[in-house]
Amino acid sequence: MNSFKEGWFTETGVLNSNTTNLSIRVDQIIHKQKSKFQDILVFQSELFGRCLVLDDAIQCTEKDEFSYQEMIAFLPLNSHQKPQKVLIIGGGDGGVVREAVKHPLVEEVIMCEIDEAVVDVSKRFLPFMSGAFESPKLKLLFEDGYEYVKNHKNEFDVIITDSSDPKGPAECLFQEPYYRALFESLRSGGIICCQAESYWFDLPFIKQLHSKCKGIFQSVAYGSTCVPSYPSGQIGFLVCCKDKAIDFSDPIHKFSLKECNSMNLRYYTSELHTYAFRLPPFVQKVCIQCFPFHKTLTNYT
Ligand code: SPM
Numbered sequence: 001m002n003s004f005k006e007g008w009f010t011e012t013g014v015l016n017s018n019t020t021n022l023s024i025r026v027d028q029i030i031h032k033q034k035s036k037f038q039d040i041l042v043f044q045s046e047l048f049g050r051c052l053v054l055d056d057a058i059q060c061t062e063k064d065e066f067s068y069q070e071m072i073a074f075l076p077l078n079s080h081q082k083p084q085k086v087l088i089i090g091g092g093d094g095g096v097v098r099e100a101v102k103h104p105l106v107e108e109v110i111m112c113e114i115d116e117a118v119v120d121v122s123k124r125f126l127p128f129m130s131g132a133f134e135s136p137k138l139k140l141l142f143e144d145g146y147e148y149v150k151n152h153k154n155e156f157d158v159i160i161t162d163s164s165d166p167k168g169p170a171e172c173l174f175q176e177p178y179y180r181a182l183f184e185s186l187r188s189g190g191i192i193c194c195q196a197e198s199y200w201f202d203l204p205f206i207k208q209l210h211s212k213c214k215g216i217f218q219s220v221a222y223g224s225t226c227v228p229s230y231p232s233g234q235i236g237f238l239v240c241c242k243d244k245a246i247d248f249s250d251p252i253h254k255f256s257l258k259e260c261n262s263m264n265l266r267y268y269t270s271e272l273h274t275y276a277f278r279l280p281p282f283v284q285k286v287c288i289q290c291f292p293f294h295k296t297l298t299n300y301t
Contacts (some may be wrong), residue, residue, distance in 0.1 A: 003056045009043060010232065011058050024048055024061075024229070030125050035117035037169050042125045048229055050126060051097045052093055054118070054164050060093055062128060062230045069095035069129075070268035070275060071225040074236055076158045076193035077103045078251040078273060079239065083157045086107065087185070088175065089145030091162035092118030098132040100160070102263045105253075109138050109233035110156075112145035114169065146172055156186055161194040166205070176212045179240075183216050191241045196222060199283045210287040213240050217268045221248040222287040223276035225267070249277035 008024040030042040030050070041053040048064025060068065067268035073096050077083045084107045086100050092113040100109050102112050113119055119140070122130040132138060141148065149159070159182050163170040172178055173194070182192045197205055199222075206222065213220045224236045239248050254270040255263070279287070 003053075009045075009051070009053070011053075011056065022229075024051065031121060033117065033121075035115050037115045037117075037249050038164075040117060040121055042121060044104055050128075051229070052122070052126060055168055056164055057096065058229050059164065060095060060126075060129065062126075064226075065093075065095050065129065066265075067225050067267040068227050068235065069099050070265055071223065071272075072096055072160055072162060072193055072195065073099035074103070074265075074268045075223050075237060075239055075248070075276060076160060076191045077106065078253040078255070078270075079176065079241070079248050080157055080191050080245060081252055083191075085148070085155065085157050085187075086110070087112070087152075087156045087159045089149070089159065089161045089163065089204075090114075090170070093122045093126060094119070094130040094133055096160055096162045097135070097138055098129060101132050101135045101137045106137065109135075110141065111138060112141045112143055112148045114142070116142040145180065146178055149178075149185045153184045154187055157190050159185060159190070159192045161192070163195050165197070166280070169278050174209060176216075179213055179216050183242060188242065189244055190242045191246075192217075193237050196236045196238040198230065198232040198234050199224070199236060199279075200234055203283070203286060206236070206283075207286040209238060209301060217241060218243050218244040219248065220287075221277055221281065222283070223248065224279065224283075225276060249274045 007026055008023040008027050014025045026045055027042045028044040030044055032041045038055045043051050043124040051061040052059045083105050086106055086109045088096055088111040092115055097109055097111050100106055161173055163173045166174040196209055221239050222236050223239055227235050251270055251273045260269055
């Protein structure tokens with residue numbers, strides 16, 4: 001773990017090592033360990049609160065984690081008519097499952113996390129994310145998510161891949177065979193949503209990912225959110241539907257502000273759902289959604 005210098009934590013870009021993120025002043029190191037799969041670190045900082053770092057890359061901070069967890073969960077869930085059965089790959093900190101079990105139509109969530117140590121650390125040190133591990137809707141498995149997907153065909157309405165970056169243990173979750181396996185694992189009408197990096201630093205990578213998915217799924221779109229503690233402060237998700245033409249920017253289920261409040265949503269609203277898919281022209285060029293709505297926009301391609 002070499003990201004500490006004189007009381008500051010600095011993340012060096014994982015995909016693009018020519019960049020550095022902001023540095024965070026560390027008040028206290030709360031926990032560090034080497035699990036079977038990765039280095040795990042939790043520290044406390046004044047500005048970002050408690051922070052979880054895996055293999056030197058920030059995964060979530062208390063200040064901004066909800067913008068990621070709410071969006072990766074509700075973009076696909078509210079784009080699906082009846083998201084009853086959900087699979088989460090990764091997500092060991094518990095933030096995504098915390099959001100998924102809130103959805104009134106979700107009956108069952110299976111979560112496959114390869115590293116049990118991350119779940120233990122979250123339960124001990126990150127209580128703001130780990131509460132839903134007790135949810136009766138959840139079945140938690142400690143196994144390789146990719147293997148699980150290969151062995152479960154036509155089973156899920158929504159599959160969310162909440163992975164770390166595409167280097168190290170998560171690399172295979174950004175490759176074509178994985179997306180084909182996800183396709184097979186979905187029921188008809190099923191939707192996937194995967195962590196898909198930053199358009200500021202990783203555009204060529206997003207372009208590749210997007211075009212791989214276009215060759216597999218019927219609808220593919222990139223939705224964006226803000227996470228100030230990630231390099232560039234922006235990250236996105238690839239959202240794909242197995243076999244239907246979907247305008248992802250127009251959610252089927254729209255939450256009123258009252259509903260958002262009652263679910264304790266702090267970032268996601270139906271309006272922000274729509275705006276997540278309104279991309280700047282330089283990004284549209286590489287990943288425009290295949291849907292008639294976009295034909296009315298200037299053609300930037
Ligand atoms: N449940 C939250 C886990 C977060 N998983 C995604 C982490 C991505 C971290 N790196 C972002 C850098 C973008 N290039």
